[in-house]
Amino acid sequence: MMRLASLIALAIAAPVSAQTIAVTHAEAWTLEGETPVCDATIVIADGKIVSVTPGGAVPDGATVIDARGRPVTPGLVNAATQIGLVEVSGSGDTRDMASADERNAAFDMSSAxxxxxxxxxxxxxxxxxRALIYPAPSRFAPFNGEASMARLRDGVEILDAADVGVYAVIGGGAWDRLGSRAVQWAALRKALVDARPALTPEKGKGKKGKHGGPPPPGRRAGEALIRAVLRGDVPLAIQTHRESDIRQAAALVREFGIRVVIIGGTEAWRAADVLAAAKVAVVLDPQVNLPGSFDQLGARQDNATLLRRAGVAVAIGQAGGAIHSNYNAGMALREGAGIAVANGLSWIEALRAVTTAPLAIWGRGGGTLTPGADADLVVWDGDPLEPSTNAVRVIVEGRAVSSRSRQDVLAERYKDVR
Incomplete structure (x- = not known):
């Protein structure tokens, strides 16, 4: 019995080898070009895409998924969300998106x-x-903490990469205790300037805290995070909407030589040329058609179109506390992409805005259906940018995962109730 129990334990602990899957008769949107590969066979092994071939052969022993001529795309990526951190906004025990600890400048919410x-x-x-998970405002103004990338695989462990960006909020209503947004910008710039000397060990050596000793651990961690931005390891994400603030964010690129990503960017279209010149990407929500605040008076649904025409990298996400930043993060993503198409963005650019663009913006790369790429893909029963379309099969890291939601379970449970 002891030996049997040990063998069972080892079997549970051992990694399960990824299966070989062949998705046949697919309208494969590889995103290498503007058109799909028709009647494609997509072969997947060891978590990677092996080949995408028109009428290709199925390897022996492969699990076959017949797409029946339907669209197959890379897995969608929400470029700004809080799924996995917030379950019910009105219940404190299900909200893990912010830090109330002023000693923790480098708030890392990935463990939550x-x-x-x-x-x-x-x-x-x-x-x-996949989804970029961002923190809400903490007490350590003007920074919220670290952003992380999640992989929506089956099971509780969905962290894909921690510390993929440093997150800050600037604008009306943000950091009210700091006062004017001029103070907010001054605080952000001061943090960047103060971290510069520490990039050179000799210059940073011996830096003292306010009582003569070394800086407290939380402060040191915060400075290390900012140094990562200054080195170019990760981008500085600034959630802001007003044109004047967006132009200030672009100015940071010239002043410090850092990468900046604008989150929200309702009035980004007004500064499209400046953003393009500074190579500042924008994560926006095309559903925003009315101002939610005085910072958003310039709201318009062709924001993404105007930015792309100017050469700005654009991805779609939901930020700033809107309900879709956690609930319906998938449906809102697809609907937003469809609205962008209805307002002038090409269909293929909209698909890129929810697949390859978010991964490029956050420094992950990939998101295509090409040999060697991660095998994250979706078989659809129609246009993926149409809200009434369903994901028939979802594959994450080369494994077919459940596409059933709690709503599906409840619908099945009560469908025969009169």
Whole structure:
């Protein structure tokens, strides 16, 4: 019995080898070009795409998924969300998106990610396989903390990469205790300037805290985070909407030589030329058609179109506390992309804005259906940018995962109730 129990334990602990999957008769949108590969066979092994071939052969022993001529795309990526951190906004024990600890400048919320959240399975059922998870405002103004990338695989462990960006909020209503946004910008610039000497060990050596000793651990961690931005290891993400603030964010690129990503960017279209010149990417929500604040008076639904015409990298996400930043993060993503198309963005550019663009913006790369790429893909029963379309099969890291949500379970449970 002891030996049997040991063998069972080892079997549970051992990694399961990734299966070989062949998706046949697919309209494969590889994103290498503007058109799909028709009647494609997509071969997947060891978590990677092996080949995408028109009428290709199926390897012996492969699990076959017949797409029946339907669209197959890379897995969708929400470029700004809080799924896995927030379950019910009105319940404090399900909100893990912010730090109330002023000593923790480098707030890392990745350990709070909950893959068992019903909102994770809901997003996955809508074809989302990866998502950028951002922190809400903490007490350490003007920075919120670190952003992370989640992989919406089955199970509780969904962290894909921690510390993929440093997150800050600038604008009306943000950091009210700092006062004017001029103070907010001054605080952000001061943090960047103060961290510069520490980039050179000799210059930073011996830096003292306010009582003569070394800086407290939280402050040191915060400075290390900012140095990562100054070195170009990760981007500085600034959630802001007003044109004047967006231009200030672009100015940071010239002043410090850093990478900047604008989150929200309702009035970004007004500074499209400046953003393009500074290579500042924008993560926006095309559903925003009315101002939610005085910072958003310039709201318009062709924001993404105007930015792309100017050469600005654009991805789609939901930020700033809107309900879709956690609930319906998949449906809102697809609907937003469809609205962008209705307002002038090409269909293929909209698909890129929810696949390859977010991964490029956050420094991950990939997101295509090409040999060697990560095998994250979705089989759809129609146009993926149409809200009424369903994800028929979802594959994450080369494995077919559940596309059933809690809503599906409840619908099945009560469908025969009169």
């Amino acid at each position: 990610l909950n893959g068992n959240s019903t909102l994770v399975s809901l997003a996955r059922a809508d074809g989302v396989t």
